[in-house]
Amino acid sequence: EAEVAQSPRYKITEKSQAVAFWCDPISGHATLYWYRQILGQGPELLVQFQDESVVDDSQLPKDRFSAERLKGVDSTLKIQPAELGDSAMYLCASSSRQGEDEQYFGPGTRLTVT
Amino acid sequence: QKEVEQNSGPLSVPEGAIASLNCTYSDRGSQSFFWYRQYSGKSPELIMSIYSNGDKEDGRFTAQLNKASQYVSLLIRDSQPSDSATYLCAPLGAAGNKLTFGGGTRVLVKP
Numbered sequence: 001e002a003e004v005a006q007s008p009r010y011k012i013t014e015k016s017q018a019v020a021f022w023c024d025p026i027s028g029h030a031t032l033y034w035y036r037q038i039l040g041q042g043p044e045l046l047v048q049f050q051d052e053s054v055v056d057d058s059q060l061p062k063d064r065f066s067a068e069r070l071k072g073v074d075s076t077l078k079i080q081p082a083e084l085g086d087s088a089m090y091l092c093a094s095s096s097r098q099g100e101d102e103q104y105f106g107p108g109t110r111l112t113v114t
Numbered sequence: 115q116k117e118v119e120q121n122s123g124p125l126s127v128p129e130g131a132i133a134s135l136n137c138t139y140s141d142r143g144s145q146s147f148f149w150y151r152q153y154s155g156k157s158p159e160l161i162m163s164i165y166s167n168g169d170k171e172d173g174r175f176t177a178q179l180n181k182a183s184q185y186v187s188l189l190i191r192d193s194q195p196s197d198s199a200t201y202l203c204a205p206l207g208a209a210g211n212k213l214t215f216g217g218g219t220r221v222l223v224k225p
Contacts, residue, residue, distance in 0.1 A: 042118070042202050042215030043158065056212060091157055102148065103213060105157040 002026040004106030006092050012112045018080035021109045024073070025094030031055075033103060034067055034077050035091040043091055049075060082113045115140060118216035120203055126222045133190040135201050135219045140184065143208020147179060147186045150202040152218065158202055162188065193223045 005024040013019045025032050030051050035043035046065065048056040052072040060067065064083070069075040079086055090109045095101040119138045127133045139147075146165050150158035164170045164177040164186065176189040186205070190197055200218040207214060 040217070042204075042217050044215070045212060048211065089157075102160050102163055104160060105150075108157040110155075 004092055004094050004104055006106035006109055008109055009107060010110045010112075012114065013082050015084055015113050016081040018078065019082050019111065020076055020078045021090050021092075021111075023075045023077070023092030023106060025075075025092070026104060029094035029096050029104075030072070031095045031101075032069060032075050033093040033095075034075070035093065035105075037089040037091055037108075039088070046077070079111075082111075084113050087111055087113045116216075117141065117214045118203055118205060120201075120216035120219045122217055123220040124222045125219055126224060127193050129193060129195060129223055129225050131193050133193050133197065133221050133223070135188040135190075135203075135221070137186045137188075137203030137216055138184055139186070139203075139205045139214075141205060141208055141214070142181075142184065144181075144205035145208075146206040147177070148204045148206070148213065149175075149177060149186075149188045150204060150215075152200045152202060154199075190221070193221075195223050195225055197221060198223045 007022050032049045034046045036046050037043040046060045047067045049069045052069050067077045092106045093103040095103045117140050149162040151161045152158045162175050162177045164179045167179050170177045174191045178187045200220045202218045203216040204213040
């Protein structure tokens with residue numbers, strides 16, 4: 001069964017350091033999403049890609065977060081510098097097309113900033 | 115008012131009983147609705163999608179949608195201890211490209 005891949009699964013970093021997360025969506029899925037989930041809350045969309053283009057990054061803290069999907073396949077989310085409040089689960093999801101199609105999540109990356 | 119509201123729980127049900135989870139949403143233009151199950155420390159797993167008013171059944175799960183009341187629910191029949199998890203409600207926005215998640219309802223099924 002096709003799955004969304006993410007790495008690393010866990011990351012511990014000190015504040016002010018840079019950190020990066022990688023995501024490989026289900027093969028053939030054109031739409032890719034990055035979410036952040038704080039403990040006890042639902043996931044919140046950070047950025048959405050359609051192929052290599054950003055569709056929605058309205059909730060992405062652009063002073064420290066960046067995301068790219070250069071070839072329209074895998075994607076990287078970066079935080080620089082990390083802050084204590086960035087500690088959360090970072091989830092990647094993909095769907096075959098924007099709109100009604102179901103989104104499938106990867107295993108996530110648990111980030112702890114110390 | 116939150117965009118998507120769910121009772122945080124925990125909803126405690128005995129094994130074999132029916133668990134009933136509710137969700138209300140504020141975006142009247144939402145047309146598609148999804149339920150995800152999330153075990154502690156894991157990522158969300160899609161378990162149901164519903165697009166039309168009425169009921170949709172899939173195994174032990176039944177989703178119910180009432181767009182006029184902006185209400186969607188999930189029933190889990192014959193609840194099992196393995197159903198103990200947090201259930202997230204997620205309507206798709208009217209623009210058709212963004213899921214908004216509720217905070218989730220934690221379900222505990224006791225043997």
